[in-house]
Amino acid sequence: MKVLAIVRTNLVRASRDRTALFFSVLLPLILILVLGLTYGSGRSARIGLVDADGGPLAERLVATIGATPGIAVDVRRYDSVDGLREAASRGIVQVGVAIPAGYSAALADGSDVAVTLVVPATEQASAIRTTAELAVAAQAAEIRAARFASARDGTGFDSTLARVRELAGTVPGVAVAVEPVNAADTGTGGFDAGAQSQLVLFMFLTSLTGASELVITRQLGISRRMFSTPTSIRTIIIGESLARVAFALLQGAFIVVASAILFGVRWGDPAGVVVLVTLFGLVSGGAAMIVGGLASNPSQAGAIGPALAMLLGLVGGAMVPTEVFPEAMRQLAHLTPHAWAVEGLRALGEPGAGVGSVLPQASILAGFAAAFFAVAVVRFRRVLQRGA
Numbered sequence: 166m167k168v169l170a171i172v173r174t175n176l177v178r179a180s181r182d183r184t185a186l187f188f189s190v191l192l193p194l195i196l197i198l199v200l201g202l203t204y205g206s207g208r209s210a211r212i213g214l215v216d217a218d219g220g221p222l223a224e225r226l227v228a229t230i231g232a233t234p235g236i237a238v239d240v241r242r243y244d245s246v247d248g249l250r251e252a253a254s255r256g257i258v259q260v261g262v263a264i265p266a267g268y269s270a271a272l273a274d275g276s277d278v279a280v281t282l283v284v285p286a287t288e289q290a291s292a293i294r295t296t297a298e299l300a301v302a303a304q305a306a307e308i309r310a311a312r313f314a315s316a317r318d319g320t321g322f323d324s325t326l327a328r329v330r331e332l333a334g335t336v337p338g339v340a341v342a343v344e345p346v347n348a349a350d351t352g353t354g355g356f357d358a359g360a361q362s363q364l365v366l367f368m369f370l371t372s373l374t375g376a377s378e379l380v381i382t383r384q385l386g387i388s389r390r391m392f393s394t395p396t397s398i399r400t401i402i403i404g405e406s407l408a409r410v411a412f413a414l415l416q417g418a419f420i421v422v423a424s425a426i427l428f429g430v431r432w433g434d435p436a437g438v439v440v441l442v443t444l445f446g447l448v449s450g451g452a453a454m455i456v457g458g459l460a461s462n463p464s465q466a467g468a469i470g471p472a473l474a475m476l477l478g479l480v481g482g483a484m485v486p487t488e489v490f491p492e493a494m495r496q497l498a499h500l501t502p503h504a505w506a507v508e509g510l511r512a513l514g515e516p517g518a519g520v521g522s523v524l525p526q527a528s529i530l531a532g533f534a535a536a537f538f539a540v541a542v543v544r545f546r547r548v549l550q551r552g553a
Contacts, residue, residue: 171404172411178378189371189416193363197424200359210293211239213249213258213283220269222304226280229300230262236296246281253283256486259293260284272308273322356428358486361510364420365445365503366474366483372413372449373470379405379457379545380466398549402542405457410450417442433513437520441513444530445506451537458544477501502533 212230216223231240241258243249249261261283271278280301284294311326318325382405421438424430432438456473460466478484480494481503487495498504509526512518520527 167400168404168407171401172408174408176408176411176415189367190419193367193416193420194423194427197356197359197363197420197428197430200363201356201428210236210260210296211241211258212293212297213252213261214240214242215244215246215249215261215263216242217266218264218268222269222272222308223264226264226300226304229303230297233296233300238296246283250283253285256285260297262297275312356424356430357432357514358511360420360424360428360430360432361507362483362486364417364424364442364510365481365506366478367420368413368417368442368445369449369452369478369483369503370471370474371416372409372453373456373474374467375409375412376453376456376460376470377463377466379454380460380463384463398546401549402545405545406450406454406538406541409453410446413446413449413453414443417446431514432510433515434519434522437513437518437523438510440520440527441506441509441523441530444527444534445502447534448502448506448530448537451534451541454541454545455537458541458548477503480504482507502530505529505533 210233214227214230216227227240231238241252243252243261246261246263249258249263252258253261261281263281263283265278265281268278268280282294282297307326307329310329311322314320314329315322315325421430421432421442425432452473453470456466456470460469475484481487481498481501482490483503483506487498487504487507490498505526509523509530512522512526515522
């Protein structure tokens, strides 16, 4: 009962902090919405374009890319290749296409010319890249046919190219039929990745931000007053630890349920989600206990906790997908619990995935939680004994 009383007191005190409620409840949902709308709700492929030529063949290529069958393509134009690269690196576009100056004239004269594709190292970019490559290949086939016919018959390139386009639809070939495998899919998959990363980021961030409450408890003499009653150090540590874990789990459950209802996020197997969220809640609670035991005042805890949470979130792929990292950074990311949590949540999104699919990630998260709490208990016991 004493443990539950400590947990209840902490939760009530946290619920009265309106600023904390905004950052733990509203802000994650706002960011999920913004990320889902900005970086692809799954309804279109975002292709960036730099057209330094502006000629008829360049415009034809752009039109072909924009009219890809079975895919809604959002073509976004940029003034420079540097601007296109920046947009691709930030995820604003999934693939970039740069058409050089003199493109149309070079093709008409029989010269070779290169179209540059800017492709970030992400799974979505690899898929969208095919759209641009097929458009370039289709135009290249037209150009080769027109050059061959022009050289053979001695007719002009422009008239031959027009004839090639006219006959293209009458030549027998192979047609590809695209059939959706899930007719009930509403196309909201772009919210899934954002929800997964924000869940991991905010569970950890909010827990470490709340570590300052542990320091305030000591400074207000609450710990000493508890010692004046028949309450052991063990009971206090268990109560404070469960309070940190409970707050992390409440926030995690809220993000999972609210994002599923509001944005149609597909979390996958419920049992697998419960396991991963629970284990990461333990990780977050243990980390908060360590920060609360190490900080000497609330200001110090309020500075160390959020900074550490943001750093680990960045390195662990909860803020930026690890697919854009170099190989060395991807290895470094797996030194954080965030990378394993995000990896596990994404694995649950695969067809037929369940608890068994995320056992490696769950085992490592359990190891992180055990290590964090081992350190936290030793440190917090010393702090309480010194202050008693």
